[in-house]
Amino acid sequence: MAAFGEQQVRERLLTNFIHEDPVEIELVRPVFTTDATGGSIQVGTIELDPQTFYFYPFKRRLTKEIRYNPQSFGEEKVEYADYILIFMPEVDIQQGDYFTAVAGRLEAGRYSVEFVSPRQWDRGQAGILFRG
Secondary structure (H helix, E strand, O other), X not given: OOOOOHHHHHHHHHHHHHHHOOEEEOOEEEXXXXXXXXXXXXXXXXXXXXXXXXXXXXXXXXXXXXXXXXXXXXXXXXXXXXXXXXXXXXXXXXXXOEEEEOOOOOOOEEEEEEEXXXXXXXXXXXXXXXXX
């Protein structure tokens, strides 16, 4: 009989959940620099290796988790997202990343990462929005 900690059980369950219906996504990360007027301009992109996600349509209000303002304080920010990506904590994803879907389960076009949940000790969650 094996003794598993709660964290190990959560990781095992999430890994199995993601691998039931995985989606491989190649994220593109824009690189910005500061211009002479103090603004920022995009100077290039970094193409990340394909990573495994599970995605599902999101059709209701989403309360965004904010690192500096816990929801237990009663203040929250509402975000709009077409889909939610679920991923393991080691996945490299940031707000502002994007990818282009060509075929498959997503409508063809560009999708941007609108937020990445700060709660990532047991799973990652990111909201993506269809941009066309």
